[in-house]
Amino acid sequence: MITIALSKGRIFEETLPLLAAAGIVPSEAPESTRKLIIGTNQPDVQLIIVRASDVPTYVQYGAADIGVAGKDVLIEHGGQGLYQPLDLEIAKCQLMVAVQNGFDYEGAVKQGARLRIATKYTEQAKEHFASKGVYVDLIKLYGSMELAPLVGLADAIVDLVSTGGTLKANNLVAVEHIRDISSRLVINQSALKLKHERLQPMLDAFNATVASRHA
Numbered sequence: 132m133i134t135i136a137l138s139k140g141r142i143f144e145e146t147l148p149l150l151a152a153a154g155i156v157p158s159e160a161p162e163s164t165r166k167l168i169i170g171t172n173q174p175d176v177q178l179i180i181v182r183a184s185d186v187p188t189y190v191q192y193g194a195a196d197i198g199v200a201g202k203d204v205l206i207e208h209g210g211q212g213l214y215q216p217l218d219l220e221i222a223k224c225q226l227m228v229a230v231q232n233g234f235d236y237e238g239a240v241k242q243g244a245r246l247r248i249a250t251k252y253t254e255q256a257k258e259h260f261a262s263k264g265v266y267v268d269l270i271k272l273y274g275s276m277e278l279a280p281l282v283g284l285a286d287a288i289v290d291l292v293s294t295g296g297t298l299k300a301n302n303l304v305a306v307e308h309i310r311d312i313s314s315r316l317v318i319n320q321s322a323l324k325l326k327h328e329r330l331q332p333m334l335d336a337f338n339a340t341v342a343s344r345h346a
C-alpha cells in the first residue's frame with residue numbers, strides 16, 4: 132500500500148492534476164466526506180487527509196509514504212526524516228512582514244525599538260529578525276494573525292500573503308518580503324528505499340507534469 136498525506140483545500144485541489152498524471156484518481160473529495168482515509172482507483176494507493184502543518188509529521192514517522200506540504204510548514208517542522216526531491220510549484224504565496232497602515236515600521240527598526248511580532252511561523256520570524264539585528268518578542272498564534280495589530284496584541288505580523296486581499300480588508304500593509312513559498316513533495320526516507328519500484332513511476336509522473344508547465 133502507498134499512503135499519500137494531503138491537506139484539504141488548496142493543496143488537495145492543486146495536487147489532483149499531478150495525481151491524475153500518475154494515474155491516481157481519488158474516489159471521493161475531502162470536502163464531501165467525513166472520511167479521513169480516501170481510496171483511489173488504484174487498489175494499492177490511499178490518501179489520508181490531515182492538517183497542513185501535520186503532513187510532515189505523518190511522513191516523517193512513515194504513517195504516510197509521501198505527502199505534499201508548503202515550504203512554510205516544512206521549515207517550521209525542520210524536515211527530519213524527509214526527502215524533499217521536488218518543488219511542485221503549487222499553492223504559491225509569500226511570507227511577509229505586515230503592519231497596520233500608518234505604523235512607521237522603518238522608523239521603529241531604525242530606532243532599535245523592540246518589536247512585538249505575532250505569527251504562526253516563529254522559527255522563520257526568529258531567523259528573519261535575527262539576521263536584521265532587530266530585537267523582537269514573538270507571540271505565537273495559530274490563525275487569524277491579521278487581527279493582532281488591530282487590537283494591540285502586536286506591532287507586526289509574519290504571515291503568508293497570496294492575493295493581498297486579507298491584508299487590505301484589515302487595513303494592513305506588507306513591509307518586508309521574507310521568502311517565496313510553494314509546496315514540495317515529501318517522501319519518507321525508508322519508504323523511498325523499500326517501496327522504490329512503486330514510488331519511482333509516480334515521482335517521474337509528478338516531475339514530468341511540473342516540467343511540462345514550463346514549456
Ligand code: PRT
Pocket residue numbers: 138139140141142182183184200201202203204222223224274275290291292293294295296297298312313314
Ligand atoms: O487552514 P489550517 O489552519 O488548517 O492550516 P493552513 O492554513 O496551514 O492550511 P491551508 O490549507 O490554508 O494552507 C496550506 C498551504 O497553502 C500553506 O502551508 C501554504 O504553503 C499555502 N498557501 C498558499 C497559503 C496561502 N497561499 C494563503 N494565502 N496558506 C495560507 N494562506 C492564508 C494566509 O495565511 C492569510 O491568512 O490566506 C490569507 C491570505 O490570503 P490572501 O489571498 O488574502 O493574500
Ligand code: MG
Pocket residue numbers: none
Ligand atoms: Mg488556512
